[in-house]
Amino acid sequence: MDGGVGYADMDALKATELRLGLPGSDPPEKPLPTTTTTTATTARPTKRSLDEDRAARREPSEGGRATSTRATKAQVVGWPPIRSYRKNSFQAMKATAEAAGLYVKVSMDGAPYLRKIDLEVYAGYKELREALEDMFKCFEGCKGSEYAITYEDKDGDLMLVGDVPWEMFTSSCKKLRIIRGAEAIRGLGSSQ
């Protein structure tokens, strides 16, 4: 391209020029490059989104916060000034609160559906028992029926809950099963 930019070209150039200011307002005059330099007006995607946003905000229809332009505007790099680990931690916290934990199924003989509990919530067997009693009391047919809490371990064997240290139990328990009635009493012996 030779030196000397035509008016039409200047318009086109101005249209692509990115600057702070409302669309349609006059920019401060800057000398245009006379040699071909492709980087004279460097693309600034962040500024463009800002211009759009400001235009949207100053429209008379601005009132409610959830305008469609706001929802679709590009995010400005590094804004708001929050470190990325902290941004993620809030979203992650909500996610991990559900995702983390040792969730195991709990079935009870005769109950129409199963439950799921997070073993990490409980400090030991006592809390677990209390929680399970609470959870399944609506299904108890005749009061005082005996039941035994058992679990299936890593090897697939059905084990009685309470024999091993709590940590060992939580690391090997795959699912819980509450056995009721005569079957539970038989062969249980004294304590539970």
Next chain:
Amino acid sequence: MVGGFRWAAMFPDEVWEHVFSFLPADADRNAAALVCRAWYRIEQRSRWRVFVGNCYAVEPAAAVRRFPEVRAAAIKGKPHFADFNLVPSDWGGGAEAWVEAMAEGWPHLEELRLKRMVVSDDCLELIARCFKNFKVLSLVSCEGFSTAGLAAIAANCRNLRELNLHENEVEDNCLHWMSHFPESFTSLVTLNIACLEGEVNVYVLERLIGRCPNLKTLRLNHSVPIQRLVGLLHRAPQLVDLGTGKFAAQHHPELFSTLESAIAGCKNLKSLSGFWEAGPTYLPAIYSVMDLIEDDGLIAVAASCKLLQELRVFPSDPYGAAQPISLTEHGLVAISAGCPMLHSVLYFCRQMTNSALLTVAKNCPNFTCFRLCIMEPHTPDYITRQPLDAGFSAIVESCKHLRRLSLSGLLTDLVFKSIGASANCLEMLSVAFAGDGDAGLHYILSGCKNLRKLEIRDCPFGDQPLLDNAAKLETMRSLWMSSCSVTLGACRQLARKMPLLNVEVINERKRGLPLELQPDNCPVEKLYIYRTVAGPRSDTPSCVWILR
């Protein structure tokens, strides 16, 4: 002064050293060192603590030669805006050059504090091997190392008192790094591993804590379940500062009371951090982090935490469409009214008024740090629709000891006029999406006599105020400007005029001509200027040009 009399010899050197030890600031020691050669020599030998605010301001070897007896060093690397991804990841701030020079010249180094630097595992291994009496390692906002490097520290630093890992990016490749602390190791006073992503072996941690009777600060990461935390607290009833990392305590309310009584067992506990459902109203909390707080919560804090000194409120949903979350200017005003010892605030919100800021300014003339971030750029006073100039002006006029200020919202050049005129103690100013033109920057650079760090983004500030205030830049540590209206020509002029400044132009887009061939009116995307006696650094990546 009596001619020819070596009055410095009136007392033995040790006496002068003892006198100098009472000088509170390095600036005072610097002044003493200029009095005469004897004092220079004595002061030089007795300075054992150095702070290098910009790792490129001086050559490591020069620093080591200048003060050969240093025991404690603190060094900072990347500009602050690196925290928000504005600085290219390969910009620099590597710690090797410093660690190598220190290993060579300061074998008795006991404390090393690095911030925003790139620290490799090799660096950590060098530290572990070379400093026989190493006591304190503090890495803040650093990256480049892994838990394997931490294993080396654990294994070799027999007298380690403090391991403070704050907000670093650490690769987790050595699960059992903590097992490398030998059984004979009992000296730990501070352990902060909150930033570690990986699992922590709680048994190892329990044994470590159990054998360190002087442990005062313990900040854990997310991997320690609440039940185990109780056990840890029983082993460390002398704790003063406890942090539980990201663990979501509020999802296990039944365990909370167990934890609460374990915490109550730590009679010296003064500081609690982590995510809590209820505020620790029974503790004189100096610093606490709460989850999902709103105005009502802040009003409760204002009513009960009368000793609160520092408050930080972050947004729970930084990118969401503005939800009806009730965290507004009212929370900030309540805190300002209720907490007379408050001196440091970091507050994110979506709306603000001049009136609220005026009230805060009146309530809290003792602020040393005020950082307000209204999430949407250019947001005016939501009631009057005016710029927030009046509000921030009130802050700087009322808070005569203000050292740090971050601005936000709709602001014209007027606020900068106030800041330039009134903010006499201001050392650090952060500006974004503010101002009308060059005058704004000129007010700052021609005023603010104690300004050290200025960081600006997305403001219509151009060449003239920089060129008019070139000398000011040499009195400051650094200036960052990005997405402003500065041209290459001005940067070239500045670099030519000020040989003691490094003028770094950062251009991450590799299109077009190389910078040397660009015309003067080429706009500069990112600019980092800092004073230095080391000349241009030799580790610049391809996106950084240092103009001469």
